[in-house]
Amino acid sequence: MLHAEIKSDILRDLVDIVGTIVDEVKLNLSEEGLNLKAVDPAHVAMVDLRLSKDAFESYQADDSELGINLNKIDQFLKLSSSGEVVKIEHVEDENRLLLEVDNVTQKMPLLDTAGMTDPSVPQLDLPVSLTVDGKHLLKGVKASQNISDHIALSAGPDGFEIFSEEDEDMVRLNLPKDLLKQLSASEEVSSLFALDYFSGMIKSVSSGVPIKIDLGSDYPVVLDFEFAQGHGSVKFLLAPRIETA
Amino acid sequence: MLHAEIKSDILRDLVDIVGTIVDEVKLNLSEEGLNLKAVDPAHVAMVDLRLSKDAFESYQADDSELGINLNKIDQFLKLSSSGEVVKIEHVEDENRLLLEVDNVTQKMPLLDTAGMTDPSVPQLDLPVSLTVDGKHLLKGVKASQNISDHIALSAGPDGFEIFSEEDEDMVRLNLPKDLLKQLSASEEVSSLFALDYFSGMIKSVSSGVPIKIDLGSDYPVVLDFEFAQGHGSVKFLLAPRIETA
Amino acid sequence: MLHAEIKSDILRDLVDIVGTIVDEVKLNLSEEGLNLKAVDPAHVAMVDLRLSKDAFESYQADDSELGINLNKIDQFLKLSSSGEVVKIEHVEDENRLLLEVDNVTQKMPLLDTAGMTDPSVPQLDLPVSLTVDGKHLLKGVKASQNISDHIALSAGPDGFEIFSEEDEDMVRLNLPKDLLKQLSASEEVSSLFALDYFSGMIKSVSSGVPIKIDLGSDYPVVLDFEFAQGHGSVKFLLAPRIETA
Numbered sequence: 001m002l003h004a005e006i007k008s009d010i011l012r013d014l015v016d017i018v019g020t021i022v023d024e025v026k027l028n029l030s031e032e033g034l035n036l037k038a039v040d041p042a043h044v045a046m047v048d049l050r051l052s053k054d055a056f057e058s059y060q061a062d063d064s065e066l067g068i069n070l071n072k073i074d075q076f077l078k079l080s081s082s083g084e085v086v087k088i089e090h091v092e093d094e095n096r097l098l099l100e101v102d103n104v105t106q107k108m109p110l111l112d113t114a115g116m117t118d119p120s121v122p123q124l125d126l127p128v129s130l131t132v133d134g135k136h137l138l139k140g141v142k143a144s145q146n147i148s149d150h151i152a153l154s155a156g157p158d159g160f161e162i163f164s165e166e167d168e169d170m171v172r173l174n175l176p177k178d179l180l181k182q183l184s185a186s187e188e189v190s191s192l193f194a195l196d197y198f199s200g201m202i203k204s205v206s207s208g209v210p211i212k213i214d215l216g217s218d219y220p221v222v223l224d225f226e227f228a229q230g231h232g233s234v235k236f237l238l239a240p241r242i243e244t245a
Numbered sequence: 246m247l248h249a250e251i252k253s254d255i256l257r258d259l260v261d262i263v264g265t266i267v268d269e270v271k272l273n274l275s276e277e278g279l280n281l282k283a284v285d286p287a288h289v290a291m292v293d294l295r296l297s298k299d300a301f302e303s304y305q306a307d308d309s310e311l312g313i314n315l316n317k318i319d320q321f322l323k324l325s326s327s328g329e330v331v332k333i334e335h336v337e338d339e340n341r342l343l344l345e346v347d348n349v350t351q352k353m354p355l356l357d358t359a360g361m362t363d364p365s366v367p368q369l370d371l372p373v374s375l376t377v378d379g380k381h382l383l384k385g386v387k388a389s390q391n392i393s394d395h396i397a398l399s400a401g402p403d404g405f406e407i408f409s410e411e412d413e414d415m416v417r418l419n420l421p422k423d424l425l426k427q428l429s430a431s432e433e434v435s436s437l438f439a440l441d442y443f444s445g446m447i448k449s450v451s452s453g454v455p456i457k458i459d460l461g462s463d464y465p466v467v468l469d470f471e472f473a474q475g476h477g478s479v480k481f482l483l484a485p486r487i488e489t490a
Numbered sequence: 491m492l493h494a495e496i497k498s499d500i501l502r503d504l505v506d507i508v509g510t511i512v513d514e515v516k517l518n519l520s521e522e523g524l525n526l527k528a529v530d531p532a533h534v535a536m537v538d539l540r541l542s543k544d545a546f547e548s549y550q551a552d553d554s555e556l557g558i559n560l561n562k563i564d565q566f567l568k569l570s571s572s573g574e575v576v577k578i579e580h581v582e583d584e585n586r587l588l589l590e591v592d593n594v595t596q597k598m599p600l601l602d603t604a605g606m607t608d609p610s611v612p613q614l615d616l617p618v619s620l621t622v623d624g625k626h627l628l629k630g631v632k633a634s635q636n637i638s639d640h641i642a643l644s645a646g647p648d649g650f651e652i653f654s655e656e657d658e659d660m661v662r663l664n665l666p667k668d669l670l671k672q673l674s675a676s677e678e679v680s681s682l683f684a685l686d687y688f689s690g691m692i693k694s695v696s697s698g699v700p701i702k703i704d705l706g707s708d709y710p711v712v713l714d715f716e717f718a719q720g721h722g723s724v725k726f727l728l729a730p731r732i733e734t735a
Binding site: 317321324341349350351352353354 | 659
C-alpha cells in the first residue's frame with residue numbers, strides 16, 4: 001500500500017541521484033519512509049538512498065516493494081513545475097503506479113521485483129574522512145574532463161586534491177585544509193577512479209551541498225550527502241580503478 | 246499590388262501557425278486584408294487564416310495572389326527584433342517579394358500559384374463545443390508524447406479529456422467543466438488523432454490564448470483561435486484517426 | 491620567461507579572435523606585451539593581434555616565443571567565471587604552460603615553434619576607409635547566410651553596403667553615410683569574399699565595438715578593432731574571392 005504526496009522537486013532529486021546508477025530500481029517501502037539500494041550493471045558503483053516520510057506532504061505505506069522505471073517518472077516530472085505537489089499511489093488491483101500533478105494523471109506498470117535483490121552495502125573503515133562543498137567537486141570533475149578519462153582523489157593531513165593527467169597535460173584542483181568543512185586524516189591516501197562514473201554521481205549534487213568523502217589508497221570512495229532538506233540521505237560507493245604501469 | 250508595414254511579431258506568428266501545415270502557400274490579398282487556406286501534403290490537416298488590414302501599421306493591396314515560401318520569410322524574421330516593423334512590398338516587374346527591416350532588404354522570388362488551389366473548408370456541425378486555455382492543451386500534448394503517437398480527445402457535459410495509452414502505460418489530462426472557459430455538450434463524444442499533427446498545430450499557440458474546440462465522435466476536430474490582438478483568426482481542422490481493433 | 495595575471499574575459503576574447511583563424515599559434519613575448527600573427531591553413535585569412543602589458547593585472551616577460559594550443563586554453567577558461575583572474579606561467583624546465591584560476595591548476599605542453607614562422611602582414615593602400623558599429627556587420631553577415639556562401643562588400647562616398655545574391659534571392663544591408671562612424675572614400679569599390687571566413691572573423695566582435703574597414707576593388711579587406719579596453723588591437727586581412735562569370 002502506498003498513498004503519498006511529495007513536492008515534485010524532491011522526487012526529481014531522487015530520480016536524478018539514482019538515475020546515475022540504474023534505470024530500473026526496487027523501492028522498499030515501510031511506514032517510516034522508503035529505501036533503495038542499487039548497483040550499476042558493471043558492478044562499479046552503488047547507491048543507497050533513504051527518504052523519510054517527513055520529506056512527504058502526506059505519506060501512508062506498509063511494508064512492500066515496488067519495481068520502478070525511473071525514466072518514466074522522469075518524463076512525468078517534466079509535466080510539473082517546481083513547487084507543485086505530486087500524488088503517488090500504488091493501484092494494487094492493476095499492479096500499476098499512479099502519478100498525478102495538476103490535472104494530469106499517469107499510470108505505469110510496475111516491474112517484477114523477483115530478480116531485483118538488495119545489494120549489501122559494504123562497511124568500509126577508511127583512513128581519511130573529509131567534507132567539501134559540492135561546487136568544488138563539480139569544478140574538479142569539469143577540469144579533469146578536459147584531459148583524461150580517469151581521476152585521482154588524494155588526501156592527507158594538509159588537504160584534498162583532485163588530479164588528472166594524460167601525456168604531458170595535467171590538471172589539479174587543490175583544496176587546502178582551510179577550504180574544507182572538515183578533515184580527519186592520519187595518513188596520505190590516493191585512489192584512482194573512472195571519471196565517467198564519478199562525474200555521473202557528482203552531477204546529481206547541488207552546488208552548496210556539503211559532501212562527506214571517505215577515502216583510502218586503492219579502496220572504494222564513499223560519498224555521503226543529504227537532500228530533501230535533510231529528510232533524505234544518499235550514500236554512493238565507487239570502486240577504484242587499479243593503475244597498471 | 247501590396248505595400249504594407251507590420252510588426253515582426255505578428256508576421257512571425259503567421260509563419261509559425263501556417264508553417265505547421267505547409268512550407269509554400271498562396272496568400273489571397275484584398276483591400277481588407279489577407280487570407281490563406283492550406284492543406285498538408287498528406288491531406289490530414291487544414292489551416293484557414295485571416296489577417297485584417299487593421300493588424301498592419303500600414304496596408305495597401307488590391308485583389309491578388311502571392312505564392313510564398315514560408316521558410317524564407319522565417320529566415321528573414323530572424324534578422325528582426327521583437328517590436329520592429331517590417332516593410333513588405335510586391336515588386337511586380339521583378340515578380341519578387343521585398344522585405345525590409347532596419348537597414349536590411351531581402352528579395353525573394355514569388356512562387357507560381359497556378360497549381361495552388363484554395364481547399365474548400367468543410368462546414369461541420371459538431372455536437373460538442375468548448376473553449377480551453379492554450380496552456381492546458383500544451384500540457385496534455387506533452388504528457389501524451391511520453392506514451393504514445395496518438396491522442397484521444399473526449400468531451401461531454403462534465404468536461405474535456407485528453408487521453409493516451411500504449412500497452413500498460415496511460416496518461417490523462419482531465420479538465421472538469423469549471424476549468425473550461427465555455428462548454429456546450431449534449432452528448433459524450435470521442436475522437437482519436439495523430440499526435441504529431443495535433444502537437445504541431447498546438448505548438449504555435451501561446452499559453453493563455455483561449456482555444457475553441459469543436460468535437461464529435463470519429464469526426465475531425467476544429468480549433469479556432471485569434472492572434473494579432475484579435476485582428477487575425479485561425480481555424481485548424483484535423484482528420485480523425487480511425488481506431489482499428 | 492612569463493609570469494602574468496589577466497582577467498579571464500580578456501584571455502577568452504583573445505582565444506575567440508585568434509581561434510577563428512588557427513588552432514595552434516606562436517606567441518611572441520616581450521617586456522611590453524605580446525604579439526601574434528597567424529594565417530589560416532588555406533592562406534585566405536590573416537590575423538595580427540597585439541596585447542599590451544597594460545591589459546594584464548601583472549606582467550613580467552622577456553623576449554621569447556611560446557607555441558600554444560588555443561583549444562586547450564579555451565577548455566581551461568570554461569572553468570573560470572567572468573571577472574576571475576587567471577595566472578599564466580611558463581614553466582621552463584618542464585617546457586609547459588601553467589594556468590591557474592581559483593584552486594585549479596592546469597599544465598599543458600608547449601608546441602615546437604620551429605616551423606611556425608611569423609607571416610609578414612602586407613601593407614595595403616586601399617582607396618576606401620570607413621568605421622562601422624560591429625552590430626551592423628553581424629546583422630549583414632547573418633542576413634547573407636540565409637542566401638549565399640559569399641558576400642560582397644561595397645563602399646563609396648555615399649555609404650557602405652553588404653550584398654549577397656543567389657539565383658533570384660537577394661539580401662542587402664545598406665548603411666548610408668550618416669549611419670557610419672567615419673567614411674573616407676574617393677571612389678566606388680567592391681570586393682567579394684567567402685562568407686564562412688568573413689563570418690568567422692566577425693563572430694569574435696562584440697556588438698557596439700567600432701570596426702575600421704579598409705576596402706578596394708578585388709582587393710583584400712582589412713578589419714581593425716580594439717579589445718581589452720583599448721589595451722589590445724586586432725587586424726584581420728581576408729583575401730577576395732575573384733568572381734568568375
